[in-house]
Amino acid sequence: MAVRTPHFPDLLFSAAARLRKWEGTLMGHFAAHGYRELHPSLVLREAVPDGALRFFDGDELVALRWDFTMALAGLLARTFPAPPDRVAYAGAVFRRPVQPWEAVERFEVGCERLQPEGEPAAEADVELARMLMAVPGLLGLKSAILHLGNAALVRRPLEAEGLFGELADAVVAALSRRAPHRVREALDGHPSAARLTAHAEALLSEFDGPGTLGALAASPYAALLEEERSHMDRALQALLPILPPNLELRVDLADVAGLGFYTGPTLRLWAPGAQQELAAGGRYDRLFPGLGRPWQAAGFCVRLSRLLDLAATRPDLFEEPR
Amino acid sequence: MTHSTLLIAFPKGRLGDELVPKLAHTPLALDPAALKSRVLQIPTATPGVAALLLKGADLPRYVAAGVASLGIVGSDTLDEMDMDLLELADLGFGACRLSLCAKAEVTLEDLRARPHLRLATKFPKATEAWLSREGLTAELVPLSSSAELAPLLGLADAIVDLVQTGGTLKAHGLVETAILGRSSARLVAARGAYLSEPGRLRPLAGALIAALKGQD
Known part of the structure; x- marks a missing residue:
């Protein structure tokens, strides 16, 4: 029999029970704060990216849901004339790993905050951070670290220098x-x-608590990024007093993961x-806006499969189940 | 090994030969008795920190997977493998050139004019990138060692290989006809370990940079 890397492994009793419990706990948390559940189709017909699990439905190439945000965006843009303000989701996603040995995301729970374009967004950003701050406690993690970043810290200087394409990617x-x-x-x-090298050095010079924001002063783009610095500072002032025990807050000025997608915090x-x-x-x-809707959005996704893997390999990081 | 033992991956071979003396008398000095043995996990002068000795081509994988939290590896290897890890510093030592090398009487123009150019190399990705920049095509002959033999025995017209002093090339009657890039030792870190435990890793990374680069 061929040996296959278990990208889509079976879940045995304790892991299956943990998944069910965590999904329920997190969806309960979202519902308690006004986030209503949407469940987009498992089969998507949009432009299918590399890494999706594709198959033919008759003559049509379709894919299993590879990502909730994209699936939800299609559903919301097609269905609603105005954005529902708070939505949540839970379920399976299917995509191939970047590296052949890598475990991939399989189960996600998340929430999104939507608004018409032009509405102040700062409160929504802080609301989402507060929602996420509760997650470690709900899942029984003994301690966790929340990183706050802002994609605009890199995106805006690159745009200001007219740097796009391969050079910007590099x-x-x-x-x-x-x-x-x-x-x-x-x-x-x-x-x-x-x-840009001096900017990179400034972004990477500190990786710590709220004081890290001060490192931006050394950047040649400090004036250009004053609004972002001020936004992050206000968010920190709002979040620090309500930081749960065992959650550390760090400012990561050089967070560029998903930079092609994220536009702000x-x-x-x-x-x-x-x-x-x-x-x-x-x-x-x-x-x-790319889907023809003048809406703005923010959200986060809890990667339950990684948490399941972590609970199996590092049970010491979790409280004993009650 | 426990979760509290922190592993640093050090390279065997050319880079390792330069590295080990530089670490002597630092908090990360390797235990001399263990170095002489066949042990692959070497205690360092810092309790709770051990070193793994690995081949360069394997080293990035151990770090990317988080088995080793930090590592030292040549930028040529990193560029070929494209693994997801952090590259915290250019340590400067182990500097060498990635060069196109051929027999002494063969010029770059001769190679450009070949209708079917064959290049032997351990660095296919860097070689393909250079060929693309130059608008050339070639058949790549993958080798893992002793590339210098390939043009001498007719396996290839030229090689793309690392050149440090040029002594090995000279000994085989070869010369550099073009420089494709430069390489040096880099300090790498596991993304997860560095971002989830910066308080544990940053001081150690700082100590390595101070020991190997002479600054903090």
């Missing part, structure tokens, strides 16, 4: 590796090389010793 890849020397190498000979949840983030999200204001 800068983002270097920042993703947290390698300012790679930024310098990628921009060798470009007029913005010195400025980003959130990532980690547990000490975990090899992958356990929840992720942020603001993505360009998604709905």
Whole structure:
């Protein structure tokens, strides 16, 4: 019999029970805060990306739902003339791993906050951060770390320098590796090389609590990014007094994961010793306008399959089940 | 090994030969007795921190998977493998060139003019990128060692390989006809370990940079 990497493994008793319990707990948390459940179809007919599990339905190429945000966006844009303000989702997703040995996302629970374009978004961003801050406690994680970032800290300087395409991708890849020397190498000979390298060094110089925001002052783009700095500062002031015990808050100025998608604040949840983030999200204001709807949106997704894997390999990170 | 033991992956071979003396008398000095043995996990002078000795091509995988939290590897290997890990510093040592090398009488123009150019290399990705930039096509002959033999014995017209002093090339009657890129030792970190336990990893990364680059 062929040996296959279990990208879509079976769940045995305790893992199956844990999945059911966590889904219920998190959906209850979202419902208690006014987030109503939507369940987009498991079969999607939109433009199918690489990595999706595709098959023919008659003559039509379709795919299993590879991502809830994209599936929900299609559903919302097709169905509603105005955006429902709070939605939540839970279920399975199917996509192939980037690396052949890598476990992939299989079960997700998440929520989204939608608004008409132009409405103030700061409160919605803080609301989502507060929702995510409750997740570690609900799942029984003994301790966790919430990273706050902002995609605009990289996106806006790149746009201001007129840097797009391959060169911008190379800068983002270097920042993703947290390698300012790679930024310098990628921009060798470009007029913005010195400025963007100094910016990368500023973003990467600190990775700590609220004081990290001060590192932005050393960036050549400090004035350009004043609004983002102020937005992050206000969010921190709102969140720090209500930080649950055993949750640490860190500012990650160089968070560029998903930069092509996120447009503003980003959130990532980690547990000490975990090899992958356990929840992720942020603001993505360009998604709905691209689908013909003048709406803005932000949300986060709890990666339940990673949590299940973590509970199996590092049970010491979780409270004993009651 | 427990979760509290922190592993650093160090390279065997050329980079390792340069690295080990630089670590002597630092908090990350490797235990000399263990180094002489066949043990693959070497205690360091810092309790709770051990070193793994790995081949360069395997090392990024151990770090990307989070088995080792930190590692030191050549940028040529990183560029070929494209693994998801953090690259915290260019450590400067182990500097060498990735060069196109051929027999002494063969020029770059001769190679460009070949209707069917064959290049032997351990670095197919970097070679393909260079061929694309130059608007050339070639048959790549994958090799994992002793590439210098390939042009001498007719397996290929030229090689793309790392050149440090040029001594090995000279010994085989080969010369550099073009420089494709440069490589040096890089300090890499597991993304998960670094982002989820920065308080544990950053001081150790700082100590490695201080020991190997002479700064904090």
